Amino acid sequence: MTVMKQYLLSVHFVEGAPAPSDEEMQTMFAETGRINDEMQAAGAWVFGGGLVSPDSATVVRVENGATTMSDGPFAETKEHIAGFWVIKCEDLDQALAWAEKCAAACGPVEVRPFDDLSQA
């Protein structure tokens, strides 16, 4: 009776941090591709991808029936999500093991469980 649980593994980009060299980017892409393959083979992969920089974000609000849009990210912070995976695992230990691989490739990774109620 194994209930699978979904976790968000997110990679963060810190504004002002030195940009990785082309060579580092190549390694990161290669590593990420390898992790994706491994996740798919293990049946853990749900979705994943990288995001373009937050200046291309748009925030949509609906208040009192009126829709407004604003240019830029939701919160003016120095850290932004640069990419993420959604994986399914049996427990946190399995999710942490994947996060370890992701962190080795892309830098610090935040692991967040999905709320069971919102999971289909």
Place this chain on the structure above:
Amino acid sequence: MDLASIYRAEYGRCVATLARVLGDINLAEEAVQDAFTTALQKWQTPPPNPGAWIVTTARNRAVDRLRRESTREARHAQALLLHHQDEPREVGPVKDDQLRLIFTCCHPALGPEARTALTLRLLGGLDVPEIARAYLIQESTVAQRIVRAKKKIRDANIPYRVPAEHELPDRLPPVLTVLYLMFNEGYASTAGPLIRTELCAEAVRLARELAALMPDEPEVLGLLALLLLTEARRPARLGPSGELVLLADQDRSLWNRALIAEGHDLVRRCLRRNRPGPYQIQAAIGAVHTDGAATDWPQVLALYDQLLVIAPTPVVALNRAVAVAEVYGPAVALAELEGVDLPGYHRLPATRAELLARLGRDDEARAAYDQAVALATNETERAYLQTRRTALSPRERSTS
């Protein structure tokens, strides 16, 4: 045995088994508390196997309660109970369950403070006010830590299992750290009375349980030996008026011989396995201190040299310097302390003060004692340092 000691001994074991059966720590705690309340009303004398009685009663109570409730947790727990039905019924606490619970409470995904609070609560059966008193923190802070940790265990699905052999190098150290810190806080409290026996006793009890559950892990045996050999000297640690008495001045006849014998035996078992680790080496140092009429300092220093290689921390360097002073004299030890940096830790200036005093550099010693007094948080330790400072020869009148 009275109910209080049965509670202390059985609470954690019963919660551990019920947590597996019910799949939920909160339900397990409630069920076990219910069962103890029933025991209080029903027991004229305790049954021959109180743990089995509590587990059976708690399990039945939980089933009754779950049938009445229809929350999500209750449905999940009912499903688990059904799932377990074809297994033989628990006749009492299951050993592995306790191990599972220790590893869950000390999971690296939980904050260090939460690990300790949760371990004391779930395995030690201490309630929130007891934990708050032991650590001199607000009850609300303790309660919040425990609630948050339990929520994370459930929400993030921190597994309830004993880590596999290959995971132990990462997973065992946090467990040992929790027990070590629990003992340390009891033995040299940051504030309040210098020694809090209930924390020491609980740490020793849990270390014993862990050693019984994992008899093949030398570091587990090493930790138990270290705690026993330290605990053995506790009766001599405070003088008649509650003042601190250091090792060299302790009345050795007050030491607990039974604990020392047990500790020495464990250290010998560790030596035979020949897989040394930081706790085993510290235990060996404790064994040297408690062997014979006086400490064999060259041997202590050799052990600290070994410890410094595998655990090169400033605290180890500080403790090693104390041994250096005994073997090579205070000047050499003082020189070794030059590069040691331990911001905020009173024992560094206290040790420097002691060495300076032995060298007759009283003015410098006085200044170092002042630094140590300013940093020490425990009143008993501060009083000790003040006494040492006063014992220095009176300050020479300034010539200017």
